[in-house]
Amino acid sequence: MHDSRHVLVIGGGGYVGTVLTDELLAHGYRVRILDNFLYDHFIAAQAILGRPGVSLVVGDVRDGDAVDAALDGVTDVVLLASLVGDPISRKYPQLTREVNIDGSEDLFDRLDGRGLQRFVFTSTCSNYGLRETDEPASEDATLNPLSIYAETKVAFERYILGRNAAVDFAPVILRLSTAFGFSPRMRFDLTVNEFACIAGQGEKLVVYDKDTWRPYCHVRDIAAAVIAALEAPEERAAGEVFNVGSDENNYTKEKIVEEILRHIDVDVSFVEGGKDARNYRVSFAKIRDRLGFTAMHSVSAFIPELIDAVRAGFYSHLDRTREYFGNYAVREGISWSLNSTPAMSKPAQTSAAHIAVAPAAAAASSAASF
Numbered sequence: 001m002h003d004s005r006h007v008l009v010i011g012g013g014g015y016v017g018t019v020l021t022d023e024l025l026a027h028g029y030r031v032r033i034l035d036n037f038l039y040d041h042f043i044a045a046q047a048i049l050g051r052p053g054v055s056l057v058v059g060d061v062r063d064g065d066a067v068d069a070a071l072d073g074v075t076d077v078v079l080l081a082s083l084v085g086d087p088i089s090r091k092y093p094q095l096t097r098e099v100n101i102d103g104s105e106d107l108f109d110r111l112d113g114r115g116l117q118r119f120v121f122t123s124t125c126s127n128y129g130l131r132e133t134d135e136p137a138s139e140d141a142t143l144n145p146l147s148i149y150a151e152t153k154v155a156f157e158r159y160i161l162g163r164n165a166a167v168d169f170a171p172v173i174l175r176l177s178t179a180f181g182f183s184p185r186m187r188f189d190l191t192v193n194e195f196a197c198i199a200g201q202g203e204k205l206v207v208y209d210k211d212t213w214r215p216y217c218h219v220r221d222i223a224a225a226v227i228a229a230l231e232a233p234e235e236r237a238a239g240e241v242f243n244v245g246s247d248e249n250n251y252t253k254e255k256i257v258e259e260i261l262r263h264i265d266v267d268v269s270f271v272e273g274g275k276d277a278r279n280y281r282v283s284f285a286k287i288r289d290r291l292g293f294t295a296m297h298s299v300s301a302f303i304p305e306l307i308d309a310v311r312a313g314f315y316s317h318l319d320r321t322r323e324y325f326g327n328y329a330v331r332e333g334i335s336w337s338l339n340s341t342p343a344m345s346k347p348a349q350t351s352a353a354h355i356a357v358a359p360a361a362a363a364a365s366s367a368a369s370f
């Protein structure tokens with residue numbers, strides 16, 4: 001139990017964050033979430049509100065006052081908050097750079113001098129992009145980001161690694177595989193979840209570039225990896241980059257379809273020449289050897305669980321509330337910087353680059369108005 005550790009999870013209201021919060025609480029940590037609920041998914045945090053040891057600040061990582069208030073009394077910080085995924089970062093390139101680079105760098109600078117223990121940043125295996133070899137990528141492999149999303153993740157990784165020796169806390173970078181699994185903030189814009197959901201709904205599955213490889217990792221295993229990064233001896237983790245996933249969950253898209261077909265008939269068509277050129281296999285030897293992390297969940301075990309849930313009717317409202325179940329469009333009320341692209345509407349009530357739905361200082365002074 002770690003009741004002396006109090007972790008600020010920035011982006012804790014999201015797909016990974018709600019599960020991570022649950023796991024941290026179960027391991028005896030206290031948790032504060034800072035999140036601006038970018039996709040109007042406030043309801044995802046409902047099950048967490050009121051649980052002993054948890055507090056919530058509704059605010060933006062770009063808002064220095066909200067961050068300072070949220071940092072009050074915490075011992076560690078996990079940064080999940082980002083615009084996550086290629087489609088959403090393509091749709092909102094400026095906001096993506098503001099959050100994933102500028103806001104993240106500003107946050108990093110604010111952390112120094114507070115006596116914090118760890119700073120865990122969730123980057124992505126998408127940084128490996130298109131690899132010409134089937135040789136699994138280790139952490140020192142050449143990075144080849146193919147999207148704004150991955151470019152911003154690589155940029156902030158470099159920022160951290162350039163300053164890591166100069167700060168008084170221990171940064172750890174986790175390059176996550178594509179996630180799958182149940183979460184209070186379920187996402188169906190992630191390959192395994194999406195394919196199994198479509199199959200369970202009895203709809204036609206169109207699969208682009210079936211031979212492309214990608215590693216996958218269950219969202220509960222991702223939470224376990226973050227906890228391993230928080231708990232590892234400093235000399236094993238500080239300033240290090242770790243791939244997070246498992247060899248057995250390296251899959252081509254066609255192999256995922258084969259897993260689905262073991263459980264349910266699906267009308268599938270394969271199409272070549274899709275927009276997403278990513279193709280990479282990844283090695284997970286370092287996190288196993290240095291942090292003792294082993295993934296416990298497999299794609300093959302999860303697929304029938306999700307198909308059963310879909311067939312039981314869990315997601316029968318999906319078409320009516322699609323926006324909630326993936327990173328498709330940012331909600332109204334999120335402020336843009338003054339020089340944002342004209343395509344983005346700027347809400348009248350905001351005058352600067354930030355939003356804090358609850359006044360940040362008030363939210364943190366009660367350490368949780370929720």
Ligand SMILES: NC(=O)c1ccc[n+]([C@@H]2O[C@H](COP(=O)([O-])OP(=O)(O)OC[C@H]3O[C@@H](n4cnc5c(N)ncnc54)[C@H](O)[C@@H]3O)[C@@H](O)[C@H]2O)c1
Binds near residue numbers: 123
């Ligand atoms: N899900 C995956 O497959 C995957 C794969 C690799 C890496 N990752 C990384 O894991 C992390 C979490 O991903 P996720 O799947 O939970 O995504 P998500 O979009 O569900 O969660 C991100 C959370 O951050 C919040 N957020 C965004 N901008 C913010 C801002 N300016 N201020 C405060 N909060 C903000 C959002 O409201 C959301 O709750 C991200 O850093 C992502 O890059 C995820």
